[in-house]
Amino acid sequence: MKLTQSQKKSAPAKSALTPTSRTTFALGLLAAATLCLMAAPASAQGYPDQPVKLVVPFPAGGTTDVLARALGQKLAEKIGQPVIIENKPGAGATIGAEYVARAKPDGYTLLMGAVHHTIATTFYRSLRYDFQKDFAPVTTVAMVPNVLVVNKKIGVKSFADLIELARREPGKLSFGSNGVGTGQHLIGERVQLMSKTKLLHVPYKGSGPLTTDLLGGQVDMSFDTITTVLPYINDNKLTALAVTTATRSAALPNVPTLDEAGLKGFDAGTWFGILAPQNTPEQTVTYLNNNLVQIIQSDVFKTEMSKIGAEVIGDSPEQMKARIADDTSRYAELVNSLNLKAN
Known part of the structure; x- marks a missing residue:
């Protein structure tokens, strides 16, 4: 039987996929989805969910x-x-x-x-x-650069002044650190070695309690990181004598390095x-x-x-x-x- 023109337009189109190709297409979609999951970042797989x-x-x-x-x-x-x-x-x-x-x-x-x-x-x-x-x-x-700061009570204004005082009174001046075996401790020991001086090491559990005692005069100096002592330097409560890195700090551009102050090659x-x-x-x-x-x-x-x-x-x-x-x-x-x- 022949179809009229309108019947031809309304007749359902035949699928371009055979049963075999439909299966292949479905498997392809599944494989693509699996690859997407494998490539997903850790967060998409549950981290972090707490x-x-x-x-x-x-x-x-x-x-x-x-x-x-x-x-x-x-x-x-x-x-x-x-x-x-x-x-x-x-x-x-x-x-x-x-x-x-x-x-x-x-x-x-x-x-x-x-x-x-x-x-x-x-x-x-x-x-x-x-x-x-x-x-x-x-x-x-x-x-973060470390900086040598001193309590104003000891009356020194330069690294040279500090070394002169330390050599005149060996073992009297004290430096605090945020613990034995920390960076500040090692810097203090290295400064003593290079400057031929003797200082008393006073360890603390951290920079917070150390800074409190430094401001109060219980210790004379520290080699702490700039972050902790910068507000007190800016408020003229502590005196910065030198930074420990090879180059000056942008936060303290007028403070010399220990290398410039006389300890050649110092960089920490x-x-x-x-x-x-x-x-x-x-x-x-x-x-x-x-x-x-x-x-x-x-x-x-x-x-x-x-x-x-x-x-x-x-x-x-x-x-x-x-x-x-x-x-x-x-x-x-x-x-x-x-x-x-x-x-």
């Missing part, structure tokens, strides 16, 4: 704490989960580090680490963790960075690195950090791992040459 804890191995108020809180707030906004700052001070930052090393490697417990941990590897005889083996580096946040600073427990899934580390680096290298964060004397970095896990290895080797040589060991 608050993230960022452990600070020092008391509140120091540079490590200030950086952690500034970064934690922005990370929380970016990942949609609270970032809780938990202070676990003591033993030159090793108590907090051990706590994170033993935590579940799921990305929910992180460490705000620092150069101090590379020193502790050699300084402490019986650490119950290995900083290079028991952590997964995420990214270095910032480098304090870096801070985020680490997770070893065996944290690689995709979780990558997810954290991507988000943190975006925050760290943003103009807003750079501006905030410059106001407190911090120079932002934001590198890859591999670059941070190399930094840790280099510093561990370098500080091992210094600790051993000074014969410094924890009891």
